Amino acid sequence: MNLSFFKYQGTGNDFVMVDDRQESFPIDKALIAHLCHRRFGIGADGLILIRKAEGYDFRMVYFNSDGGEGSMCGNGGRCAVRFAHDLGLFAEEATFIAVDGPHQAAVRGDIIHLNMSPVTEVTQAVGYDFMNTGSPHYVAYVDSVANTEVVTLGKAIRYGEEFGPLGGTNVNFIELKAPNHLAIRTYERGVEDETYSCGTGVTAGALSAHLHHGWASPIAVDTLGGKLEVAFEANGGEGFQNICLSGPAQRVFEGQVEI
Numbered sequence: 709m710n711l712s713f714f715k716y717q718g719t720g721n722d723f724v725m726v727d728d729r730q731e732s733f734p735i736d737k738a739l740i741a742h743l744c745h746r747r748f749g750i751g752a753d754g755l756i757l758i759r760k761a762e763g764y765d766f767r768m769v770y771f772n773s774d775g776g777e778g779s780m781c782g783n784g785g786r787c788a789v790r791f792a793h794d795l796g797l798f799a800e801e802a803t804f805i806a807v808d809g810p811h812q813a814a815v816r817g818d819i820i821h822l823n824m825s826p827v828t829e830v831t832q833a834v835g836y837d838f839m840n841t842g843s844p845h846y847v848a849y850v851d852s853v854a855n856t857e858v859v860t861l862g863k864a865i866r867y868g869e870e871f872g873p874l875g876g877t878n879v880n881f882i883e884l885k886a887p888n889h890l891a892i893r894t895y896e897r898g899v900e901d902e903t904y905s906c907g908t909g910v911t912a913g914a915l916s917a918h919l920h921h922g923w924a925s926p927i928a929v930d931t932l933g934g935k936l937e938v939a940f941e942a943n944g945g946e947g948f949q950n951i952c953l954s955g956p957a958q959r960v961f962e963g964q965v966e967i
């Protein structure tokens with residue numbers, strides 16, 4: 709069959725996007741991995757299906773580039789909102805459902821604002837924080853993200869004895885740039901490489917910086933692919949709510965591929 713697809717990117721985290729409101733996309737791990745492959749396929753960090761969902765503007769179904777169904781993807785969510793907006797599914801404000809539950813979002817010019825799931829628990833361990841911002845994230849502080857061996861270190865932690873048996877984790881390294889401003893680099897599980905940006909990782913990095921440095925909302929975050937902002941409400945203990953990830957998301961191209 710001939711598949712029509714679109715390619716979107718949010719701060720360099722890129723996705724094959726399919727309008728699957730007819731639910732005709734044949735979900736298959738090898739097929740999705742092939743479509744995401746940067747040499748043999750279209751090339752992307754993940755693939756997203758937009759489907760119908762009763763009571764919501766749409767459903768987002770996200771797969772990592774290895775073809776497995778991923779946990780929540782913040783940049784993918786922002787791209788899905790842009791795509792659904794381009795399809796005319798809502799005017800300015802959207803509600804949609806993803807694997808981690810319902811989300812609200814707004815399109816304001818170039819910027820997509822996405823409400824993330826509340827964070828209920830942060831593990832502050834020696835040398836790192838661990839939390840689930842829709843996806844699991846390990847956060848460690850470094851003096852210089854530029855001088856950090858993200859892939860080597862990230863792989864060792866993702867497959868290591870602590871997190872490997874639990875299904876792995878995404879691994880973030882953050883550098884404090886100035887008050888309320890950090891830089892981040894992320895090794896992504898399911899892509900098994902560094903990506904240019906990871907929205908749920910950026911969220912985890914900002915919340916960690918609040919806990920360690922008392923930074924108030926909002927926090928600016930530099931990724932390899934551009935700038936994001938995280939706003940949040942800390943609820944006293946270690947939890948956070950009304951978390952909002954904001955930044956640009958764009959259509960890059962569209963095409964057709966025989967599958």
Ligand SMILES: N[C@H](CCC[C@H](N)C(=O)O)C(=O)O
Pocket residue numbers: 721772777778779780781782783784843844877878896897898899903905906907908909
């Ligand atoms: N790139 C994504 C994260 C995908 C999560 C995935 N790597 C997993 O843990 O399954 C983001 O922007 O939040």
